Amino acid sequence: MNSRNRMLQDENPDVARRRAAMAVLARAASEEIAACLEGIALPAFENLREAESGLVMVRGRIGGDGAPFNLGEATVARAAVRLASGEIGFGYTLGRNKDKALMIALCDALVQSGEFAGVVETKVIAPLRTAHLARQQRQAAQTAATKVDFYTMVRGEG
Amino acid sequence: MYVAVKGGERAIENAHRLLAHERRGDRDLPEITLPQISEQLALAVDRVMAEGSLYDRELAALAIKQARGDMIEAIFLVRAFRATLPRFGATEPIDTGRMQVRRRVSSTFKDIPGGQILGPTFDYTHRLLDPQLAEGFVPDEPAMAAALEGATPRVTDILGRDGLIEPSPQGEADRPVGDLTREPLSFPADRDLRLQNLARADEGFLLALGYSTQRGYGRNHPFAGEIRFGEIEVEFFAEDVGFAVPLGSIELTECQMVNQFKGSATEAPCFTRGYGAAFGQSERKTMSMALVDRSLRARELGEEVLAPAQDEEFVMSHSDNVQATGFVEHLKLPHYVDFQSELGLLRKLRKEFADVQGNEELQEAAE
Numbered sequence: 001m002n003s004r005n006r007m008l009q010d011e012n013p014d015v016a017r018r019r020a021a022m023a024v025l026a027r028a029a030s031e032e033i034a035a036c037l038e039g040i041a042l043p044a045f046e047n048l049r050e051a052e053s054g055l056v057m058v059r060g061r062i063g064g065d066g067a068p069f070n071l072g073e074a075t076v077a078r079a080a081v082r083l084a085s086g087e088i089g090f091g092y093t094l095g096r097n098k099d100k101a102l103m104i105a106l107c108d109a110l111v112q113s114g115e116f117a118g119v120v121e122t123k124v125i126a127p128l129r130t131a132h133l134a135r136q137q138r139q140a141a142q143t144a145a146t147k148v149d150f151y152t153m154v155r156g157e158g
Numbered sequence: 159m160y161v162a163v164k165g166g167e168r169a170i171e172n173a174h175r176l177l178a179h180e181r182r183g184d185r186d187l188p189e190i191t192l193p194q195i196s197e198q199l200a201l202a203v204d205r206v207m208a209e210g211s212l213y214d215r216e217l218a219a220l221a222i223k224q225a226r227g228d229m230i231e232a233i234f235l236v237r238a239f240r241a242t243l244p245r246f247g248a249t250e251p252i253d254t255g256r257m258q259v260r261r262r263v264s265s266t267f268k269d270i271p272g273g274q275i276l277g278p279t280f281d282y283t284h285r286l287l288d289p290q291l292a293e294g295f296v297p298d299e300p301a302m303a304a305a306l307e308g309a310t311p312r313v314t315d316i317l318g319r320d321g322l323i324e325p326s327p328q329g330e331a332d333r334p335v336g337d338l339t340r341e342p343l344s345f346p347a348d349r350d351l352r353l354q355n356l357a358r359a360d361e362g363f364l365l366a367l368g369y370s371t372q373r374g375y376g377r378n379h380p381f382a383g384e385i386r387f388g389e390i391e392v393e394f395f396a397e398d399v400g401f402a403v404p405l406g407s408i409e410l411t412e413c414q415m416v417n418q419f420k421g422s423a424t425e426a427p428c429f430t431r432g433y434g435a436a437f438g439q440s441e442r443k444t445m446s447m448a449l450v451d452r453s454l455r456a457r458e459l460g461e462e463v464l465a466p467a468q469d470e471e472f473v474m475s476h477s478d479n480v481q482a483t484g485f486v487e488h489l490k491l492p493h494y495v496d497f498q499s500e501l502g503l504l505r506k507l508r509k510e511f512a513d514v515q516g517n518e519e520l521q522e523a524a525e
Contacts, residue, residue, distance in 0.1 A: 015401050023391065023404035049398075055240060056394050056405070057248040058213065059335065060357075060435045062349055064312050064412060066326025068251040068335050069350035071357050072437055073240055074213035076405060080398065090399045094392065094406040095214065136258065140305035143260050146276040147306065149268075 030100040036124040044084040051079035051098035077101035195219040204438025210236030211358040262386040272310030313384035323429040359477035367467040368449035376465030383416035413444035
């Protein structure tokens with residue numbers, strides 16, 4: 001992606017909101033998303049693209065911050081849906097779970113709809129975000145407990 | 159040369175049936191599940207993902223189960239599977255500086271911003287077999303501490319601020335990234351292709367080559383500037399969506415080797431670098447990779463190419479264990495036609511030899 005597109009996506013609050021929701025959904029387990037969606041009376045929608053799985057080439061950078069190189073591939077599932085009211089949603093996630101990609105696409109469409117944006121945030125995105133942050137914080141705390149201080153000994157003593 | 163053979167279908171079918179039986183093992187024991195492999199043999203799964211060059215824990219676990227724990231066979235299965243799926247494109251290059259770090263150590267500075275974090279490591283264990291693990295061991299809950307605040311900058315970034323280490327090569331914006339899964343290897347190969355090759359290379363091969371550089375075959379005086387392991391979010395610019403879509407996180411290990419300095423009449427001396435990165439928690443692999451990446455830069459850095467680890471054609475042509483095992487193991491397939499012709503030739507040569515010998519003996523006897 002060129003820098004112009006990157007600027008556009010950073011500036012656009014709608015894109016920022018969709019990306020934030022997608023990030024939460026992609027990290028969640030399929031069953032978690034399904035459980036949250038049960039709490040919503042979903043509108044009618046059609047599959048714009050039948051859910052499918054494929055690959056993306058994951059790129060690293062030489063030295064961590066240099067020119068890109070191809071590190072290896074990852075499986076990805078994707079789907080696209082359209083609500084009866086016209087909003088188009090896309091779902092992309094690592095792995096081969098097509099149901100998950102479809103649910104993400106549906107949530108992405110709901111996030112864009114005036115009618116459902118609020119309920120999908122409170123019933124789906126917010127609880128998943130909270131659950132993710134809790135997992136992340138627990139892991140960060142476990143990691144922090146393994147921080148060490150090495151003391152260097154002066155050679156020739158002791 | 160291998161010439162196709164026919165027949166043996168019944169025997170082959172029965173052999174595979176026997177293999178399936180042996181794979182299951184004692185049927186009185188519970189069958190091992192994929193989540194068990196993924197969770198409890200996690201580093202085996204990581205290795206299959208790294209060398210299979212496909213990030214998918216579930217598939218790697220399935221491959222390990224199907225291969226009865228034979229890692230190269232499992233890697234082979236994963237490689238074959240990847241050929242069945244379409245590629246949607248390439249991700250945005252990942253930024254390891256934004257890693258959710260679970261382990262991060264440096265052997266060059268003891269006080270680094272963000273700290274030395276051991277994480278889940280075999281380091282400092284006594285390597286004594288633990289009989290407790292034989293059955294029903296319940297480990298203690300992990301200790302907790304206040305989560306660390308602030309960023310964990312790469313050690314090479316810290317050295318780079320003072321110009322003490324060479325910067326990473328930036329490359330031109332529009333230059334396509336080399337991809338050895340799309341074009342056959344040709345030499346000389348650029349560093350992007352070399353790193354792709356090394357990232358999926360056999361760990362044992364890289365370990366031996368890296369070790370050889372330490373023992374003097376292409377010496378490059380390394381320090382482990384930093385090793386980090388953790389989770390990184392991956393993003394993919396999807397044309398249909400129109401922006402970079404978050405795909406979720408992958409686990410990754412990165413190693414930055416800091417190596418002997420170079421300088422010239424026009425450039426001040428500074429440390430050079432070797433880089434390693436691989437899917438999962440693959441520390442030995444990435445350390446070895448970083449050693450070999452540095453030794454393969456001999457040409458670029460004006461060093462004499464004397465050792466195997468400095469020879470990119472040698473390293474890159476023999477690093478792939480799927481290719482290597484294919485060529486070595488094909489020797490066991492029927493080579494009857496080939497062997498028959500060799501046998502015929504050998505018999506002819508022996509007869510000629512015997513005839514000459516016989517003639518000489520006759521002559522000696524006559525004299």
